[in-house]
Amino acid sequence: MRKWNLVFDVAACTGCHNCTIAVQDEYIGNDFPGYAAEMPRHGHRWVEIERCERGRFPAVDVAYLFRACQHCDDPPCLQAGAGGAVRKRPDGIVVIDPERARGQKQIANACPYGAVSWNERLELPQHWNFDAHLVDAGWSAPRPVQACPTGALRALKVTDDEMRGIAADEGLETLDAGGKHRPRVYYRNLYRITRVFAGGTLLVNRDDVESCVAGARVRLLRGDSLVGDTRSDVFGDFRFDALDPFSGEYRIEVAADGCRNYATTFELGESHWLGEIRLDAA
Incomplete structure (x- = not known):
């Protein structure tokens, strides 16, 4: 019926x-x-x-x-x-x-x-x-x-x-x-509504000029497991969504042309913004 x-x-x-x-x-x-x-x-x-x-x-x-x-x-x-x-x-x-x-x-x-x-x-x-x-x-x-x-x-x-x-x-x-x-x-x-996100903004300083890092590869890992893989947008922003709240420690890995690789860890509770991440020029 x-x-x-x-x-x-x-x-x-x-x-x-x-x-x-x-x-x-x-x-x-x-x-x-x-x-x-x-x-x-x-x-x-x-x-x-x-x-x-x-x-x-x-x-x-x-x-x-x-x-x-x-x-x-x-x-x-x-x-x-x-x-x-x-x-x-x-x-x-x-x-x-x-x-x-x-x-x-x-x-x-x-x-x-x-x-x-x-x-x-x-x-x-x-x-x-x-x-x-x-x-x-x-x-x-x-x-x-x-x-x-x-x-x-x-x-x-x-x-x-x-x-x-x-x-x-x-x-x-x-x-x-x-x-x-x-x-x-x-x-x-x-x-x-029910889940949370994590993200940030990628910047680099070259010759005293700070600019957004577009197209950087950003990976999100939990332990040895890959949770997400994305690219930063034209403003240097990246975001991973639909994550479980209060789900523990995660690791961010960033690789961008002309920049040194970057990695950091954070504890995820509610939605988490890593802020402005300044990459070192290669």
Whole structure:
């Protein structure tokens, strides 16, 4: 059976918040019986874009993370709810019933992703339900996907086997690293949120003129194992990304035309900038 999945590309998101605004436009002041009660005008964001930073000046990387209901195949909210308050549809979508869920704050508390909001006025747990009322009406994708100007969001209605193949081919990950809840929201380039980078800038002084070293070969090693091999850019900058945080000692080796070879070691915790590395002219 074909089921709904969402794919978010961290590298393609610019943080415009169009997806957030589209959901607010759909649900603020609007009731959809059987699907969702109206969203509060203030204080609730059923779809949120979180700004995440790595590194420190002058090497800072900013990326954005899509936060919303993950439409888990084993949803904790379903287990927490009583009387059919939460249902998992055959097409993969999780829906919190706007009538049956009233007064059941434990549903909001059960979500490990913080994606279920508690509406104090209505005494109702609420979430983004994949715009189920729209896809049931024949829409090809929910509003956040249609509102995204960069294509960072994709909605896929495919079989589970097809989705596993897509995830493998594109290197997709979920926020549920242990696989306990089996979410249906997948992330591409998630390393920009969960992992760290290391890099630096190569310079050389010739005849009292300091210049950037472009095209230098830079190798990153951990023990005797080669982790990465790259070239410095026109500004002398180099970077190795998608490294495990707090993963111990690494070694940088630099070879550049007209310069003496250079090597140094460092301990990797969070993202690490080696600063300006001045090579000796040969």
